[in-house]
Amino acid sequence: xxxxxxxxxxxxxxxxxxxxxxxxxxxxxxxGTQVVGGVSPGKGxxxxxxxxxxxxxxxxxxxxQADASIVFVPAPFAKDAAFEAMENGIRLLVMIPExxxxxxxxxxxxxxxxxxxxxxxxNTFGIISPGQHTKMGIMxxxxxxxxxxxxxxxxxxxxxxxxxxxTNAGLGQTTVVGMGGDPVVGQTFxxxxxxxxxxxxxxxxxxxxxxGGSAEEEAAEHIxxxxxxxVAYLAGRAAPPGKRMGHAGAIIERGRGTLxxxxxxxIAAGAQVVTMPWQVAEAVSKVLH
Numbered sequence: 001x002x003x004x005x006x007x008x009x010x011x012x013x014x015x016x017x018x019x020x021x022x023x024x025x026x027x028x029x030x031x032g033t034q035v036v037g038g039v040s041p042g043k044g045x046x047x048x049x050x051x052x053x054x055x056x057x058x059x060x061x062x063x064x065q066a067d068a069s070i071v072f073v074p075a076p077f078a079k080d081a082a083f084e085a086m087e088n089g090i091r092l093l094v095m096i097p098e099x100x101x102x103x104x105x106x107x108x109x110x111x112x113x114x115x116x117x118x119x120x121x122x123n124t125f126g127i128i129s130p131g132q133h134t135k136m137g138i139m140x141x142x143x144x145x146x147x148x149x150x151x152x153x154x155x156x157x158x159x160x161x162x163x164x165x166x167t168n169a170g171l172g173q174t175t176v177v178g179m180g181g182d183p184v185v186g187q188t189f190x191x192x193x194x195x196x197x198x199x200x201x202x203x204x205x206x207x208x209x210x211x212g213g214s215a216e217e218e219a220a221e222h223i224x225x226x227x228x229x230x231v232a233y234l235a236g237r238a239a240p241p242g243k244r245m246g247h248a249g250a251i252i253e254r255g256r257g258t259l260x261x262x263x264x265x266x267i268a269a270g271a272q273v274v275t276m277p278w279q280v281a282e283a284v285s286k287v288l289h
Contacts, residue, residue, distance in 0.1 A: 032133030095121030119186025147172020
């Protein structure tokens with residue numbers, strides 16, 4: 001199985017005719033994703049990789065029965081795109097753009113909660129379910145394979161490295177979720193862990209965190225109740241004190257958000273914490289066997 005995204009998901013691409021939208025539509029289609037339409041105002045009637053383009057989400061959903069959307073529009077227009085999707089029946093929304101204003105992100109997440117929409121991102125690499133041969137995102141296709149490990153990550157590049165090392169160790173993945181690196185995002189470690197908890201095919205979970213914020217510490221409070229082993233890797237071990245890091249969410253506040261506080265909380269909850277990315281696969285193999 002998988003969480004959130006399955007082979008039954010019918011996906012549209014908002015911003016399909018832009019350079020990024022066009023390229024990643026091709027990659028998603030090649031992977032097996034059921035991409036049923038695209039949305040680019042004024043470009044209705046065109047096609048991208050054989051997929052029809054519509055002027056509005058309303059038209060796309062009416063014609064294709066889409067229930068999921070991935071957004072590639074520029075950050076200033078992302079809020080409007082998200083609201084258009086949510087108000088017209090989309091129930092899984094992947095927000096790729098970074099630099100979305102915080103107020104806009106809050107509005108998106110709040111409206112999603114009211115409507116029961118799952119938002120992944122903003123500033124995410126997306127979501128991929130290898131066993132279902134489907135993805136909504138910008139991750140490279142070839143580094144994943146089906147298997148028993150669920151992965152949830154804040155960092156895209158680190159998640160790629162860790163997923164590839166799992167694959168090379170013969171440890172495939174059920175679903176890999178990119179929460180997003182911004183301060184306000186739709187999914188948290190806690191919410192994704194709850195999804196993995198109920199997935200019968202996910203037998204171990206990998207958390208890829210980083211310094212800043214309190215998401216890992218909040219998740220630690222729920223790890224004991226998961227009933228599944230968790231392996232965690234936290235980026236930022238070599239970060240110099242007081243230096244602003246790349247992700248907007250990597251802000252340390254009042255003793256929470258430090259590497260030490262996160263590791264302490266995760267270990268106390270029963271998670272295995274490794275210090276290098278390449279140690280994840282070995283640790284997962286041990287907890288599974």
